[in-house]
Amino acid sequence: MALKQRLTDANHRLQALTVRGALALPEGVQRRLAGKPVIRDGQTLATDTQLALRLQRLAREVGAETLPIPEGRLAILRHSSITGGRQPIGAVRSLPMGNLKGRLYVPSGQVETPGPTLLFLHGGGWIYGDLDSHDAACRFLAERSGVRVLAVDYRLAPEDPFPAAYDDAVAAYRWLVANAESVGADRDRLAVGGDSAGGCLAATTAIEAAREGLPLAFQLLIYPGTDHTATGGSRAMFAEGFYLTSDFMDLATANYVPEGFDPRDPRLSPLYADLPKGLAPAYLVTAGFDPLRDEGEAYARKLAEAGATVELKRFPDQIHGFFNIVGMGRTSRAANAEIAAKLRAALA
Structure with a gap:
């Protein structure tokens, strides 16, 4: 159990470093990584936000609402x-x-x-x-x-x-x-x-x-x-x-x-x-x-x-x-x- 927790913690630290590093890149680089601009209701989603959402999907980070509430609370803390x-x-x-x-x-x-x-x-x-x-x-x-x-x-x-x-x-x-x-x-x-x-x-x-x-x-x-x-x-x-x-x-x-x-x-x-x-x-x-x-x-x-x-x-x-x-x-x-x-x- 201790080893599993250490691996989980290490994975979360790596995920955090990856996201923060990506969101520190120049806007033009972020745009290429994020993909085509998202436009809804005459508004364009911020490039860094779009990239963060894409990275969340690639990491298969699930929403808190998909988990039992106690686990969802831990997910919210992690996010x-x-x-x-x-x-x-x-x-x-x-x-x-x-x-x-x-x-x-x-x-x-x-x-x-x-x-x-x-x-x-x-x-x-x-x-x-x-x-x-x-x-x-x-x-x-x-x-x-x-x-x-x-x-x-x-x-x-x-x-x-x-x-x-x-x-x-x-x-x-x-x-x-x-x-x-x-x-x-x-x-x-x-x-x-x-x-x-x-x-x-x-x-x-x-x-x-x-x-x-x-x-x-x-x-x-x-x-x-x-x-x-x-x-x-x-x-x-x-x-x-x-x-x-x-x-x-x-x-x-x-x-x-x-x-x-x-x-x-x-x-x-x-x-x-x-x-x-x-x-x-x-x-x-x-x-x-x-x-x-x-x-x-x-x-x-x-x-x-x-x-x-x-x-x-x-x-x-x-x-x-x-x-x-x-x-x-x-x-x-x-x-x-x-x-x-x-x-x-x-x-x-």
Whole structure:
């Protein structure tokens, strides 16, 4: 067993080196290796992303959704370790947040205390992901933005289905507001954010914060899932071949949403929420080749119609999951650097 594990680890290291090396090549060389440009809906997939997807297929790296959930969780960690690399950060410490576990990322050279702080909720379809799966992304975001990032390890389905993750996200934000001083956070410069399922949780947490009158200066919503009933549009157009698949989304919904619950429950699908006044300004990010693109952009329009300040940014050449690609390539890192700059500016 030990030998098999060592061989597996060596294979993963070789795979990581291969992908990172390929994505460091000149764009012209990458294009020849990636093949004919992929164009959908008037958008061209980034060459380095196309090459990474091709290498994933050649390595026969299967999607997490094709495995039993415990093995799928390990696959997600493996994918994130390959794409995230080792990112610098000033300091990291673990801390309890009531009944939850948290991890605080403090940027290098940050001397301002109290300072701006983002509560971060990871993606993974409510069934995958943890503090480690998004460690590199949180390091990158904190270091590039100069904002403290407090990541939360919320409960996952199927062990703890809806509304466990929603309840944990709201409880974590209430904890941050009540304990801001203990993590060096400025209560006037608090933000909530997340990617994918975490973007959904961030959106619904921001709604609850507005209803409760909790201080919240900003919401960072990275390709959030906002509609559990969505089927057409981008969900159909990008259902296969671009990392997030329809099978993944179906598995997530089947395990997170218990039988008998309305999938339009606004705690599940904020696109159907009755939005309150006083919502925090939002920066909502979508990816051009993402099944969740249309519902994310629909939620941005809903926020604007409700009177909230919202900036919508589509990265047309990116796929779902690019937030975790901070350790290789150029285009995803550039997009993430732009996101970090927006966070910095919003909480300056």
